[in-house]
Every structure is written in C-alpha cells, then in structure tokens.
Amino acid sequence: MNEMTLPQTNSADAAPKSVEPSGPQGPIDRLFGLSERGTTVGREVMAGATTFAAMAYIIAVNPAIMSNAGMDRADLVSATALAAIFGSVVMGLWANLPLAVAPAMGSNVIFTYVIVKQMGMPWQGALAMVAFTGVLFLILSLSKLRERIARDVPEALKIGIQAAVGTLIVFIALRGAGLVVQNPSTYIAMGSLRSPPVLLTLAGLLFTPVLVARRVPGGLILSIAVLTLIGFFVPGVNGKMVTSMPSAILSWPRWPTSTFMALDVGYLISHFVVALPLLFYFLCAEFFSTLGTLIGVTGAANLRRPDGSIPNATAAFATDATASIVGPLLGTSVVTAYIESITGVQAGGRTGLTSLTVAAFFCLALFFWPVFIIIPPQATAPALVLVGVLMMQGLARVDMTDLVNAVPIVLTLLVTVLTNNLINGMALGTLSYIALEVSMSRGGRIPAMVWGLGVVFIAYAFVTAQIF
Template identity: 45%
Template sequence: MLSRFFKLAENNTTIGRELQAGLTTFAAMAYILAVNPDILAATGMDRAALVTATAVGAAFSTVLMALLTNYPLALAPGMGINAYFTYSVCIGMGVPWQGALAMVFVNGVLFLALSLTGIREKIIKAIPYQLKIAITCGIGLFIAFIGLKNAGLVVAHPATLVTHGEFGAPGPLLALGGIFLMLFLVARRTPGAIVLTIFAVAAVGLFLPDGQGGTITRLPESIVDTPASLAPIALELDFTYITQNLWAAIPIILTLLFVDMFDNIGTLIGVTQRAGFLNKDGELPRIGRALVADSTAAIASSLVGTSTVVSYIESASGVEAGGRTGLTAMTTAALFLVALFFTPLILAVPSVATAPALVVVGVFMMQSARELDLKDFPWAAAAVLTILVMPLTFSIATGIGVGLITAALLMLLLGRRKETTVVTLVLAVVFLLEFLRTPIGHLIARLTS
C-alpha cells in the first residue's frame, strides 16, 4: 500500500530507504524543538506549550506537504522569522504576542491567496536578485548575533554599545566550546551535528555552576512525560491590535510575507534540485501544490501558537540519504510527534546549548554572500546596508526597508529606472512612509495646534 501510494518504484526507492532518510532529516532539524521555544519564550509565551506547538506545527505541515506533493520536504517554524517575531515585533515594537500571532495568520492568508492566483511567483521575480541574497545574508548575520548574545559572548556596553562578554565564565566558555564543536562536526558532515552538539553542551552543563547556586543545566524531574498542553497559546490570536494599529501592522505583515516567500521558494528549489525533480526547463512539477501546502502551513502555525512554519533546507540531508518521496517526510513528521513525549528533556536544555545552533545556522545563511555582485556600487550599497542594518538595529524589517529604499532612490537618481521594478518602488514608498510616520505625525500635530 505504501509503495503504491508514494510511488516508490517510480522514484527508484524502497520503504527502508525512505524510513532511513526520514530519520536523517529529523536528526538534522530536531534542534528546532529546543531552539524555537527558547526564542519565542522571550515574548512571554509558555515555553512548555511552545515545544508542543513547534512539534505539532512541524508534523502537520510536513504531512500536508507529503500528501499534496509526494516530495521529501519537511517543514518547521522558520529560523529568522522566529527571531523577527520575538526581537523585532514583540520586544522591539512592543506588540503583544497575541497580536503578532494574528499578523502571522493574516500573512498566511495573503500567502495562500497569492499562491492560488500565481501572483506569488511574480512578486518573487520582481524583487531584485541582489536584494534577495542580501536579505538572506542579513538574516543570517542577525541570527548569529542573537546566538552570541544568548551565549553571553556579546554583551551591552555603555560606550561602545556592544563588547565581548566574560569568556572565562562557565556559561560563555561552554557556549564557545559548543560553537567550535558544532562547526567541526558540520565541517566533517557528521549526521545530526547540530542536535548532537546541543545535547553534548547540555550534558556538560550538568557539572558547571551557573553562578546562582545551581548548575547551568538542571536535570528534569522526569525524562518522559505526556506532552504539554497547547491551551496557553493556541487560538490566542488578537486581531484588535491590527485594526487599531493598521499603519504600523502593514510593514510587519509585508516583512513576514517576503521572508516567508524567499525562504520557502529557495528551499523548495534547492532541495528538489538535489533530488532531481526539476524538469529540463528548470521547472518543478506540482509546484502549485507545494506553494499551497507551505502557505496553509503558515496559517496553521499561527493557530497552534508559533511563528511561521516554512520548508527546511535540512530536508536536503534526507535527500542525500536516498529519500525521494513523501514517505520520507511522513517519517520525519512521526518522529516530531514522538519527540513530544520527551518534552521535559527538551525544556532542560539551557540557552548556552542552543546558542551555537543560531551561530551555525547564521553561517549557513551567510554563505549566500558569494552570489553578491559587489562590483556595481549602487547595488553593492543597497545590499551591504541591508545586511548591516538588520543586526545593528535588531530588526529584519528595518534592514529590508533600508535596502529597498536605497536601491529605489539610487536607481531613480542615476537614471537606471529599468534596473528596478514597480514592486520594488512601491515597497520602498511603504517602508519610507513607515519610517517617517512619527516625524510626520509630529509635524501635522504642530501645524494643526
């Protein structure tokens, strides 16, 4: 039955190979079960419930992708989007997490509408390639910066804004060791390098003091338990924040939309290309179904109580292990649900253990910088500013906005209008108006007083 449903013979694979590939994919991306709750909990959301939301969101979306496309693609809450949700939207802008979840829902609905109408591909094509690469790199640098901050390796300083932390302290020293161990294992192409390092660092933390009378890692009361309830965060969307702050909400939703689009399309093409699914014209069969699956996943993620679920590039590890069909994805989804029963163990993982994963994922994303053409100064300026502004302002949206505005202005002033698009110009205007919203409001208030 499995062979017929997933067309294993047509794809030159077997049940055993698909199951092994699914296990490989899960091992490569299981770190998200510890990292995503660690990031989103900073908004005030319940951390135990976030573990359940992460696993359920990943499992549901992965099963949906498998059934609709029969591709070996796994999905989970996206790195970068979760950082934007927490540090830019909730902490930076003061948006309650309930309001932020409502924006994720609206983003998902728009995402689905754009996918069904075919507009999504047109928007992606309209954004200049250099800015797409710069956005990916900027998010990578931002994620790595957050990892260094969470590890205590980078701290605030009144004179220089940031400086290095106390490297000799147990926490930062352990995190630093974890970073180098993870880099080494990834360079050696060790299967499950990220999750292995996380648990190795957490294990060593059992024997190191935390400076408060305990140890960095504290043993849970039990290793296996029933999954935590979703009740504290599921269906807690607050749409009143959007209706009352519509002008401020639009750039946030647009940023969620663009990061979601770039992340999903890039992963979809990258993984399926490795699997040999692209036809002679470079087109992907059943791409419409894949786009519907990941846009539906964005809606589902907001309902269970987590940031946007996206396709994971770690799916490529399962493809390398021989995975060719949706059975690989179904296996990965099943393992996410099994992991829920080990929630106490996942919750015991400290921030210094998950911090190396952020740094290494940031390195992965920064590797796209090799595709930047820095010889053309105007495009180089827009790209570099996009990359720099994201970590320096702790805001992905601000980085995207500055990059779009820079590119649009330079192309118009230099008489190179044909090198940009109407979409880029419109988005630049939207972000510019958002940046000037406060001073314009003050000016109007003075003129009317």
C-alpha cells in the same frame, strides 16, 4: 530551515539506482509512486530519520527563542512539534515530495526581538499578523502572482534581507549566551572569560562547526545535546548549574493551552500600517525560502521534469502557506519547508513517505518535552550561529564592485544589526536601491513592487515617529 542554503551536492551522485518492483505493487507503493521513483519503503523511512536528525534542533531552538516574547516554553515545544507534524504530513500526502516542514528559523527571531520586544506588539497580535501572512501566501501560491514576485524583487534586496537576518541571529545568540555584553564605553564587549557559561559557549562555537563541516549526521542537535549535558556540571548564576535537572525524562504530551487560538486579530487591524513592512518581510521570506528549498531538494533528487519545472510545486507552496496559518493557531511563527530535507534526499528519499516519517519522529519528540525546556542558551547559541552563517551564503553571489548591489546589501545588514531592528535595515536598503537606480537614469528598471515598498517604508517611518 527555511532561510539558509546548504552546500550543493551533485544530484547524479545523490540519486539512488532505480529499483524495479519485484512483485505486485502494494497500496503504499501506489499511493506514493515508490517504484516509479526508484525507491522502497525502507529507504524512505531511513531518509526520513536522516532528515529528522538534521532538523530536530528546531524543537529546542524555536521555544528557546520565542519564550523571550513572554510565551510558555513548554507549550512552545508542543506547538513547534505539532506544526511540524501538520506541515510534514500535508506535504507528504498532497505534494508527495521528500520535504519536511517546521517553524522557520529567522522568522522566529524577528517575531520575538523585533515585533514583540522592540515594537511592543503583544505576542497575540504578532501571531495574528503571521496567520494573516499565511493567508496572503496561500492566495499567492494559488495564483500567477507567484512567478511575478520571483521575477520582480531585486536580488540585492533578497540577499540583503536574508544576510541581515542571519547576522541578527548570530548577534542575538551570542548576547543570550553571555558572550556579548553591554559596555558603557564601547556599547558592546566580550563577556568575561572567567565566567564558566561563557567558556562553555566558546567551546561550543569551536565544537559545533567541526561537526557540521565534517557532515556528522544530526550535527546541530548532537552539539545541543552534548553542551546541555556538560551544563549539568558547569556553575552558572546564583550558585545553580547552567543546565537544571528536568522534572522528568518522559511525559505525556501537553496541549499548548496558553498559545492555542490566542491570536489578537483586533490588534492587527488597529495597527495595520505599523505591521505592513513586517507583513512584506514574512511574505517574501516565506516565499523565497520555499522556492529555494523546492529548487534545491527536487534538483538533488532528480525529480524535476525535462523542462525544468518542479512537480506538484503549487501543492508544495500551498502546503507551506496552510502550515503558516495553522502554526500561529497553535502558537508558533512562520512554518516553512526545510532545506535540511536534502540530507534525506542524499539518503535516498524520493517521495512524500519521507515527510510522513519525519512527522512520526516529531510525534515521538512530543513525549520528551520536559527535556527540551531545560536546554540552556549556552547550548543553543552555537547552533544558532551556524544557522546565521549559512543564511549569509547568498553574499557569495553578489558583485560587490557594483554599488547598486553592494550599498543596499551592506546598509540592510549593518543597520539591522547595529540598530537591532530589521525594518530600519530593510528601509534604508530599499530606499538606497531606488536612489542609486534613479541616479543612474535607470528608474524605469525599478519594479512597481519596489516603488510601492519604498512608499510603505516612508509611511511607516512617519507613523512610528508619531507613535513613539
């Protein structure tokens, strides 16, 4: 998951004891450097299974979210798994790091609810925009601009955007499950406690955090499975149960025919100015998510070099970028490295063989697509709430007594949620940051990138005012 932070672990405690090769090194050992990194094939496979359990929820959650954009849910299950397989295999073979890759949480919400449902962009045009972002990210990954962006974007803007997306995920999850409803007097209100689906959601909101807090392996996917099973016995609307019966348990994998190569590049070109702020969001979200994940996972695995640099960092960034080009071709949003990979590191994963194992489990998941498409929103909402909460952990690093930090963050977060529009929040957050720095006679400290972003948001406001 890409855009969230898990509790940090002591890397020394997480590191396994060195394993000395007991005999001649085989081809797998030589390919991945198992002996060099003090690990074994068995340990890597176990680590891959652990990572998959921690991130398998994406197979259910990503299609549940993106199907609201009008895309076929069954095809989205296949596209999600195929994108994860491609990204994880390339990460394992090219970067040789224990990093699993899959469609990013947060970006799928923006894709569906901001770009498609609010802005009215067809999902085909939105896929083209994501693919174009992947191309930009690939160029960035292979150049020295990567270090400059990491240095120049202010922490307040990065944290504000991430926290805003996390809050928006929570709101959308609760609304989709019926726990938050419209009210003519107060605009929003709590759903009826007489409603069995609402009660199921409430039970999940209490049950799921307990699993995660107690570090139950695969806590999120376990929560989704339990709530889905209970849904077979909970009455929903129109006399039907919350969870409907699947057509089958196992079935041959289906190719995502309706979404494969469905990109509308022409729409992106004709609406490029409107798409520009979103291109910036996807680019920054993917870049900083990958950077944070690389730092966290390689640190926990004791893989950083003595000078603190990350081995094969360029290959890891380029893998994320390439996967974010292939993902939209298959029919899904931004693809990124998952911070849940830390769970595999804690189980002993140290090489790309861990990533290949994750890819193998996603291959198996393709045969269970009939089950994934019947998972109800009441089962996925608690997992989404946990994802949103974890995405807001960056707020702990902010000095809220400094208005230059506090105002942009609060405006970005609240305006995004209250207007249900990320661009509104990003615009006010960025412009307020510029105004505060200028008022403090510190305009010279504002990076050129931020000035440019301010101009983009003003141009965006003007163009959208003429269109809408």
